Amino acid sequence: MRGKQDHRLRPSPFPAVPGVVAGSTAEGAELRSVEPVRFQLAFDGMPDGPVRVTPARLAAWSACPRRYRFGYVDRPRPPRGPALPHTTLGAVLHNALRAFYEEPPERRTGERVRELVRGHWRDDGFADRRHSAEFLVRAQDWLSEYVERVAATAKPVGVEKWVSATTGRIIVQGRVDRVDERDGEFVIVDYKAGKRAPDGEEARNSLALALYALALRGMSHVRCRQVELHHLRTAEVVRWRHTADSLAEHRERAERLARQSREATAALGRGDSPDRVFPPRPGGQCAGCEFRRHCPEGQRAVPVVDPRALLGE
Numbered sequence: 001m002r003g004k005q006d007h008r009l010r011p012s013p014f015p016a017v018p019g020v021v022a023g024s025t026a027e028g029a030e031l032r033s034v035e036p037v038r039f040q041l042a043f044d045g046m047p048d049g050p051v052r053v054t055p056a057r058l059a060a061w062s063a064c065p066r067r068y069r070f071g072y073v074d075r076p077r078p079p080r081g082p083a084l085p086h087t088t089l090g091a092v093l094h095n096a097l098r099a100f101y102e103e104p105p106e107r108r109t110g111e112r113v114r115e116l117v118r119g120h121w122r123d124d125g126f127a128d129r130r131h132s133a134e135f136l137v138r139a140q141d142w143l144s145e146y147v148e149r150v151a152a153t154a155k156p157v158g159v160e161k162w163v164s165a166t167t168g169r170i171i172v173q174g175r176v177d178r179v180d181e182r183d184g185e186f187v188i189v190d191y192k193a194g195k196r197a198p199d200g201e202e203a204r205n206s207l208a209l210a211l212y213a214l215a216l217r218g219m220s221h222v223r224c225r226q227v228e229l230h231h232l233r234t235a236e237v238v239r240w241r242h243t244a245d246s247l248a249e250h251r252e253r254a255e256r257l258a259r260q261s262r263e264a265t266a267a268l269g270r271g272d273s274p275d276r277v278f279p280p281r282p283g284g285q286c287a288g289c290e291f292r293r294h295c296p297e298g299q300r301a302v303p304v305v306d307p308r309a310l311l312g313e
């Protein structure tokens with residue numbers, strides 16, 4: 001770690017937004033949660049202004065417009081499918097790690113994280129108690145190794161923290177799994193619990209990670225260029241260090257996706273066909289889509305979904 005950094009506030013590259021924190025982040029300080037901003041989306045008949053987005057929302061639009069409509073436009077929202085074990089597993093691992101960092105540093109051990117996994121464990125979506133118990137043990141082994149190899153020495157300044165900042169066209173909000181401080185910079189850490197370890201391309205191409213880096217920079221004025229994906233099953237870490245240009249590309253992509261989704265929603269409000277402005281995009285992703293049972297195209301694309309395969313057995 002370099003010497004003491006100058007964290008005095010400098011003019012932000014982002015216009016001020018009501019409710020968005022632009023606080024200092026001197027050593028030891030925590031990122032502060034941000035109160036929800038009171039902007040309305042600029043749909044038809046509503047005041048124009050920045051569009052409030054989350055990375056998850058933009059990813060849903062980019063992956064499948066119909067899925068986006070089911071999740072973010074239709075009200076009441078169509079019922080989601082039953083719980084799936086891989087989503088339960090992901091939630092448990094995230095919750096256990098959040099609790100892990102609430103412990104004092106001397107208690108951040110592999111043994112302690114085993115207890116935390118057990119304490120947060122849920123059976124939702126598993127085939128039966130035996131299936132659930134088998135994965136409980138695996139999850140304890142995974143996190144214990146991850147903690148001992150990677151996480152115990154981390155210096156988080158934020159864990160599951162909401163961040164928010166605006167580019168003028170969009171207001172980015174989201175929850176960052178972890179923000180570490182290294183060498184006077186912030187590093188974005190995102191946990192992955194899927195069966196396949198991510199590669200470096202995914203860290204580079206992740207819109208979410210880039211937006212979080214931009215949001216943190218806008219909130220704190222502390223440099224934030226490095227993003228990391230931590231695969232909790234293997235303790236593998238892939239990194240990417242953004243440049244100003246690569247962050248700008250992600251920002252422009254986010255603004256484009258937000259504009260497209262806003263225009264589609266406005267067209268729906270004018271009476272356009274839902275299937276024309278929010279077309280399905282069937283493919284392998286339909287296997288894990290929570291709205292598949294409402295989507296004939298998705299059911300044809302992936303006729304049978306085996307929850308065990310999603311879990312990685």
Ligand code: SF4
Nearest residue numbers: 064280286289295298
């Ligand atoms: S099942 Fe597939 S095509 Fe249908 S909404 Fe979900 S992701 Fe889109």
